[in-house]
Amino acid sequence: MYERILVPTxxxxxxxxxxxxALELASAxxxxxAALSVAETGPLGAVSLPGDTGSAEAVLGERADEFVTQIADQARERDVSITTEVRQGVPVREVLEYAEEIDADLIVMGTRGRGGISRMMLGSVTEGVTRHSDCDVLVVGRDGNAVSTAP
Structure with a gap:
């Protein structure tokens, strides 16, 4: 059924x-x-975060690496095979491109992420991925319940 599950974080x-x-499904x-985190950069580049030292790209890349490492640790505890990837760019584009590169059967992602007020019901990244993905997408709420699937 599903052999390669992509989880953006x-x-x-x-x-x-x-x-x-995603880890429960993979185990079963x-x-x-494949855990993916995208250090978001846009047309204006990365934005510096208060209290951070160093370049914004480096700081965002370090945080993205921490996010996928956390999932990798959880996968190893459950004896689930995992790969990790950190990219810089526009999240929707990077998620869709990576899903295609690894031939993902399923993308499992949260209803919304760290976005601000403009990301109401579904986060803009989640919405973009569900609208344009060539593979199935399972959208999960913060409580762990499935909210919707696409296509």
Missing amino acids: DGSSHADAAADT LDATV
Whole structure:
């Protein structure tokens, strides 16, 4: 059924719930999980975060690495095969490109992430991925319940 499950993460509670669901599915289906975190950069580049030293790209990359490492640790505890990837760019584009590169059967992601007020019901990244993905997408709420699936 599903052999390669992609779980994008931004370290939010919604992404954590999605990662937990992805790991449960992978364990039950003997599937491989690919954890992806995108250090968001846009046309203006990365934004510096208060209290951070060093370049914004480096800081965001370090945080993204921490997010996928956390999922990898959880996968190893559950004896689930996992790969990790950190990228810089526009999250929707990077998630869709990576899903295609690894031939993902399923993307499991949270309803929303760390976005602000403009990301109401579904986060803009989640919405973009569900609208444009060539594979199934399972959207998980912060409580771990499936909210919707696409396509």
